[in-house]
Amino acid sequence: MNHILIIGFVWPEPNSTAAGTRMLQLIKLFLSQNWKVTFASPAANSEYMIDFDDLGISKIKIEINDPSFDHFIKQLQPNIILFDRFMIEEQFGWRVSKYCPKALKILNTEDLHSLRKTRQASFKNNKKFKIKDLLESDFTKREIASIYRCDLTLIISDFEMTLLKDTFKISEDLLCYLPFLFDTITPEIRNEWLDYEERNHFMTIGNFRHEPNWNSVLYLKQTIWPLIRQELPETELHIYGAYPTPKAIQLHNEKEGFLIKGHAKNTKEVISQARICLAPIRFGAGIKGKLVDAMLYGTPSVTTSIGIEGMFDEDTDWNGFVADDPSIFAKAAIKLYNDNNLWRQSQQNGIEIINTRFQKERFAPLLIDMINIRLSNLEKYRTQNFIGNMLQYHTLRSTEFMSRWIEEKTKTNAPKD
Known part of the structure; x- marks a missing residue:
């Protein structure tokens, strides 16, 4: 049985946000495959978050820049990890790679944050949005790097799918177009x-x-x-x-x-x-x-x-x-x-x-097939993703050392008994 760990940026709120609806759809899809699902997040509990007990899945509070996550992931040993948004992959991806290296890593973008942020900046500056602005954004570089470091990235919009393939030249092997999943309106x-x-x-x-x-x-x-x-x-x-x-x-x-x-x-x-x-x-x-x-x-x-x-x-x-x-x-x-x-x-x-x-019966099986194929050929797919390997190499050093420095600084500044 597959065991998927979802590391959430926030606890899902399907009655408050589209991102919450998206995450609940994913959770239910994984449960329908009889997978074990664990949901972890560094976020504080929220008023409108889903009832994890009702879904029958584990809810775990984790900490950022804290070695407790290392012990947690080593003990849990899921074979699939889904990062909810690239900022979460930045925080926890290197730890997953170090302590759970054979796990399939999936990035759920929700939307392309770099696209939204760049458009917002253009609007506030009373400028027309241009692709050039997106390409020059540091936020974009971070998000694209995260996509490369993962084995598969879920893209909710076909516009964004085309943008990633045509503008950023990202291989389709790394991407999965997965819109919202709904039953037919009869x-x-x-x-x-x-x-x-x-x-x-x-x-x-x-x-x-x-x-x-x-x-x-x-x-x-x-x-x-x-x-x-x-x-x-x-x-x-x-x-x-x-x-x-x-x-x-x-x-x-x-x-x-x-x-x-x-x-x-x-x-x-x-x-x-x-x-x-x-x-x-x-x-x-x-x-x-x-x-x-x-x-x-x-x-x-x-x-x-x-x-x-x-x-x-x-x-x-x-x-x-x-x-x-x-x-x-x-x-x-x-x-x-x-x-x-x-x-x-x-x-x-x-x-x-x-x-x-938005047909659930059309798109949901495609995602499950892509996950299963990659699970059975993970070494092959990772070998083909040289840019991802290169970024992972540097991330394991730069991000890990920064995180370790923050850990030590936190210890030093902690109040003495």
């Missing part, structure tokens, strides 16, 4: 949804700690929602999301119909009761969970070209409208809200996207 599921006439108002949702989400809320408040509200004065915009900050709560204004609702206990319920989902995302990466959820629950959406990335191509009709100009965005939202036939067609487009691009 006619029976469709018939359970509320119809157009039974739905009211607009909504958006997203963790307030995630900068693209917070920027989107401000953009709605300051620019887009006033334009919509002027034409639809009786409508409301309901904003959901975990961890609303005091600044976010202060945006709540009942007279304007701009309502900060906070954490949604039942995401499906709040999305499926709304008529339209608004997501004016101006920077980011990966697949946008709010837009996927909107399609899963039959709610058309209006978003941007960044919002649809990884979910849309020339042969696809969107689940609503796509607009980067705020006035066009607002007009599209008003039109979609008022037009029954257009709304129904948009909903059907969303069903097609889920059923063609």
